[in-house]
Amino acid sequence: MNKNRRELFESELARMSKKVADYIYENARRHGEELRKTFKPIDIAESVYYYTRLGGKRLRPAVLLASCGAVGGDENAALPAAAAVEIYHTWTLIHDDIIDKDTKRRHGDTVHIKWSQKARTQYRWLPEQASHYGLTVAILAGDVQQGWAVASLLPDLYWRKSVDAEVALKLVHELDFETLRILVEGETLDVIYSTRRIDDLDQEKILEMLWKKTGVLYRFCGMAGAMIGLNTSDKENSEVVALSEFASRCGIAFQLQDDVLGIYGDEEKLGKPVGSDIREGKRTIPLWKTYMAADPGQRQLIGRVVGNPTASPREIQSVTELFKDLGGLKYTQELARAYIEGGNVGGTTTEGALSYLKNLDDSRYKSFLRLWADYMISREF
Amino acid sequence: MNKNRRELFESELARMSKKVADYIYENARRHGEELRKTFKPIDIAESVYYYTRLGGKRLRPAVLLASCGAVGGDENAALPAAAAVEIYHTWTLIHDDIIDKDTKRRHGDTVHIKWSQKARTQYRWLPEQASHYGLTVAILAGDVQQGWAVASLLPDLYWRKSVDAEVALKLVHELDFETLRILVEGETLDVIYSTRRIDDLDQEKILEMLWKKTGVLYRFCGMAGAMIGLNTSDKENSEVVALSEFASRCGIAFQLQDDVLGIYGDEEKLGKPVGSDIREGKRTIPLWKTYMAADPGQRQLIGRVVGNPTASPREIQSVTELFKDLGGLKYTQELARAYIEGGNVGGTTTEGALSYLKNLDDSRYKSFLRLWADYMISREF
Numbered sequence: 001m002n003k004n005r006r007e008l009f010e011s012e013l014a015r016m017s018k019k020v021a022d023y024i025y026e027n028a029r030r031h032g033e034e035l036r037k038t039f040k041p042i043d044i045a046e047s048v049y050y051y052t053r054l055g056g057k058r059l060r061p062a063v064l065l066a067s068c069g070a071v072g073g074d075e076n077a078a079l080p081a082a083a084a085v086e087i088y089h090t091w092t093l094i095h096d097d098i099i100d101k102d103t104k105r106r107h108g109d110t111v112h113i114k115w116s117q118k119a120r121t122q123y124r125w126l127p128e129q130a131s132h133y134g135l136t137v138a139i140l141a142g143d144v145q146q147g148w149a150v151a152s153l154l155p156d157l158y159w160r161k162s163v164d165a166e167v168a169l170k171l172v173h174e175l176d177f178e179t180l181r182i183l184v185e186g187e188t189l190d191v192i193y194s195t196r197r198i199d200d201l202d203q204e205k206i207l208e209m210l211w212k213k214t215g216v217l218y219r220f221c222g223m224a225g226a227m228i229g230l231n232t233s234d235k236e237n238s239e240v241v242a243l244s245e246f247a248s249r250c251g252i253a254f255q256l257q258d259d260v261l262g263i264y265g266d267e268e269k270l271g272k273p274v275g276s277d278i279r280e281g282k283r284t285i286p287l288w289k290t291y292m293a294a295d296p297g298q299r300q301l302i303g304r305v306v307g308n309p310t311a312s313p314r315e316i317q318s319v320t321e322l323f324k325d326l327g328g329l330k331y332t333q334e335l336a337r338a339y340i341e342g343g344n345v346g347g348t349t350t351e352g353a354l355s356y357l358k359n360l361d362d363s364r365y366k367s368f369l370r371l372w373a374d375y376m377i378s379r380e381f
Numbered sequence: 382m383n384k385n386r387r388e389l390f391e392s393e394l395a396r397m398s399k400k401v402a403d404y405i406y407e408n409a410r411r412h413g414e415e416l417r418k419t420f421k422p423i424d425i426a427e428s429v430y431y432y433t434r435l436g437g438k439r440l441r442p443a444v445l446l447a448s449c450g451a452v453g454g455d456e457n458a459a460l461p462a463a464a465a466v467e468i469y470h471t472w473t474l475i476h477d478d479i480i481d482k483d484t485k486r487r488h489g490d491t492v493h494i495k496w497s498q499k500a501r502t503q504y505r506w507l508p509e510q511a512s513h514y515g516l517t518v519a520i521l522a523g524d525v526q527q528g529w530a531v532a533s534l535l536p537d538l539y540w541r542k543s544v545d546a547e548v549a550l551k552l553v554h555e556l557d558f559e560t561l562r563i564l565v566e567g568e569t570l571d572v573i574y575s576t577r578r579i580d581d582l583d584q585e586k587i588l589e590m591l592w593k594k595t596g597v598l599y600r601f602c603g604m605a606g607a608m609i610g611l612n613t614s615d616k617e618n619s620e621v622v623a624l625s626e627f628a629s630r631c632g633i634a635f636q637l638q639d640d641v642l643g644i645y646g647d648e649e650k651l652g653k654p655v656g657s658d659i660r661e662g663k664r665t666i667p668l669w670k671t672y673m674a675a676d677p678g679q680r681q682l683i684g685r686v687v688g689n690p691t692a693s694p695r696e697i698q699s700v701t702e703l704f705k706d707l708g709g710l711k712y713t714q715e716l717a718r719a720y721i722e723g724g725n726v727g728g729t730t731t732e733g734a735l736s737y738l739k740n741l742d743d744s745r746y747k748s749f750l751r752l753w754a755d756y757m758i759s760r761e762f
């Protein structure tokens with residue numbers, strides 16, 4: 001991505017991101033005289049907004065708004081759904097952070113850590129009691145966000161006359177049932193695979209898991225944007241299918257890039273520690289490809305470090321060097337590019353995301369979607 | 382409740398309960414060729430049905446179906462919502478069991494315990510890893526159930542032509558936003574109150590917490606049944622209000638009786654240990670009333686035992702005797718009865734749930750609702 005294109009993309013993304021954040025606060029404000037009265041008590045009120053306040057790139061709402069625009073819809077009509085998908089994504093982060101025992105996100109502590117610390121320092125509870133309270137707040141905050149997204153933000157689509165009630169109800173179903181059950185399957189597989197021998201897995205299994213834990217929510221964004229733009233509940237409509245497929249493939253590319261950044265990224269830019277995927281033993285494509293190319297001695301090193309929560313920075317470093325030397329990194333980047341541009345990697349021919357845009361009329365939104373797809377694999381955080 | 386009325390009630394409840402369970406399985410089967418393919422992988426598929434398979438009284442779906450019938454609706458039209466509320470209730474149980482560290486429910490292990498044991502014995506994982514896996518499955522199973530209830534079962538109301546899409550969407554909003562945010566507040570207060578001095582609380586605060594954690598979901602059942610029976614999205618409709626208020630008050634009575642059974646119940650009938658509320662330090666009405674009537678020596682005993690996870694059966698026994706001797710038990714039962722029949726307890730005059738039925742036409746369903754209300758305070762498990 002050259003400088004001009006990057007700047008154009010970033011200004012469009014920032015514009016949409018602000019709209020989405022404003023909508024999130026405005027929706028909540030409607031239900032309480034002031035923001036902190038919509039959700040109670042105070043620890044729930046603060047934890048449900050916490051990740052939103054810390055920022056985030058808001059790539060999911062952006063592709064939803066642009067998909068609405070790309071089929072000729074009004075981007076503002078899709079705002080309730082864009083806000084919904086951002087909050088929905090956030091609850092999955094909060095619960096995943098518990099599951100993955102992650103302590104940092106978006107340059108701050110994760111929810112379960114932050115409220116555990118609050119209980120220790122402000123409430124002066126004992127460490128074990130405080131830690132359990134952090135867990136409690138994180139579970140309940142995620143539960144509230146799931147409902148808020150699906151049962152307040154999404155129905156706004158109808159109450160604000162963007163779509164028919166039937167279309168809003170269909171989107172509720174697609175997000176919180178069809179997408180959800182795949183997403184939870186992906187998250188569970190991610191946990192289970194971490195305990196499996198690396199050579200028991202293969203590229204197909206790992207890519208399927210990536211698609212389930214990440215791609216499927218991106219797919220919803222493309223689908224929902226198009227359905228809102230066309231005010232249809234028909235997900236077989238050709239434009240709806242095209243944008244679903246586009247966003248779905250971009251989602252896999254996003255996750256592949258995420259796995260690369262989880263090893264090689266800049267902690268300062270990412271806002272979370274690099275190397276934790278290795279400590280947690282995540283079965284990523286870079287790991288799998290590297291392991292398959294490694295000799296017995298190298299495999300022994302990988303076996304000792306990957307999945308070892310107490311691995312030293314030096315050990316992590318020696319494994320990340322292997323990832324580079326044995327081609328696991330380069331291979332993953334090529335694979336990510338193939339999901340955007342199409343191509344043959346590792347013997348599998350992939351239809352690229354961009355090809356799904358070809359039948360859409362040219363527009364400012366279509367141009368943005370191209371930039372957005374490019375950003376999936378060029379982003380550094 | 383005499384024997385005839387009890388038998389009539391139980392046969393009606395059993396009939397409705399079977400219909401609801403059948404509907405739950407049928408809905409899931411529609412989405413996968415067989416039940417265990419709707420939700421994956423296997424640990425999610427089994428955990429989401431687990432509490433349903435263990436039974437449960439299904440009081441919430443029953444009051445929803447009867448409220449639909451009581452306004453002249455077809456009880457079968459309300460089945461999707463009755464199934465939804467049962468699954469919705471189940472996810473709150475699974476997450477609450479984590480939060481309350483409960484190990485037994487419905488004569489079986491709680492979800493987080495059961496899947497932790499599976500990971501140890503079948504997967505042969507280390508204890509800490511297995512315990513974290515139990516937590517993971519319980520969090521995700523609850524998340525899936527929340528979506529399943531709201532985004533598959535409830536929308537069935539429209540797809541099966543029971544109500545207009547607008548009414549279904551309104552019910553989604555009422556359950557997973559309006560009810561949810563109060564329910565989570567109640568659960569959080571329950572946790573926070575357990576750490577507070579008993580004499581910092583008062584009857585009003587405790588009753589408000591009980592209503593939030595329990596009554597509000599009962600209120601939804603009365604409201605939803607009536608809205609479906611009338612095919613209206615207007616929750617201010619007089620019959621909708623009457624049944625909301627009826628079920629809401631019954632819900633408080635249910636929770637008061639639950640707190641009594643948590644101290645005096647028969648473990649065999651209840652399917653969970655008695656005394657755990659005392660060990661967890663739950664701030665219930667029996668505890669509060671007893672504490673307020675206790676002398677300094679008795680207060681010291683209460684202070685030593687209540688909230689002490691390692692309290693001995695003998696210590697628990699000495700506190701439960703205090704509850705009886707100092708009138709906390711009797712007072713709670715009188716209060717529960719006042720929520721059903723009306724009356725003045727502890728200086729507060731309460732409108733009884735039954736009075737809200739007076740403007741409804743007589744019917745088989747209205748008779749059932751009277752029995753159901755009576756059961757709230759006469760049940761032994």
